[in-house]
Amino acid sequence: MKLYDWSIAPNPRRVRIYLREKAIDIAIEEAGYPDKPILKPDYLAAHPHRRVPLLVLDDGTEISEAMAICRYFETLYPEPALMGGDARERAIVEMWERMAEWEGMVAVSEVFRNSKRSFTDRGVAGSAEPMPQIPALVERGMQRVGLFFDKFNTQLAHNEFLAGDKFSVADITTLCVIDFAILVGLEIPETCPDVARWHASVSARPSAKS
């Protein structure tokens, strides 16, 4: 089994943090360059999803998508539960994790991929075809990031973690979203003190260094 990673990218970090929290140790290989924003040609040629993270099982099965990889390990190693312990918890964790990805990660990615010169013609991750940047998506993405911060601040005003009183994959994805946003220059707004409090707390976990 091997995990294809890319240490400078936000989505593979979700899996690295998850594995660290679970104390799961597997072989990891860098699929991208450390100093330029492209995946290596031999990786792209061999793996049709053309994105990372990617888990390849010993029988050759390829599992793409960060949460699908986490789900695989969560089924094998249920404790500590990072995807909820019972039906209600699982639904709440998945709800916040999906909102973090769709309303946070996708929005920050729109800003990033449509504004950076190094992503010219690479507006969509994983596309083998050129995808021109759309400048209007930068503005729309920034608006969406603002909505994301406000919504998550409201949730964190009454909860230690996103899904309640237990750390979960919803917190992992949200941490990766916010650190990516900060990298892009979208700081936590002053109007979102509960996001700032939560961010300081989860950033102090050893797994956050992953």
Ligand SMILES: N[C@@H](CCC(=O)N[C@@H](CS)C(=O)NCC(=O)O)C(=O)O
């Ligand atoms: N929804 C996917 C997102 C994967 C993704 O977009 N990965 C980026 C790195 S953060 C990638 O592989 N980009 C390849 C590229 O830009 O060519 C997941 O959860 O794994």
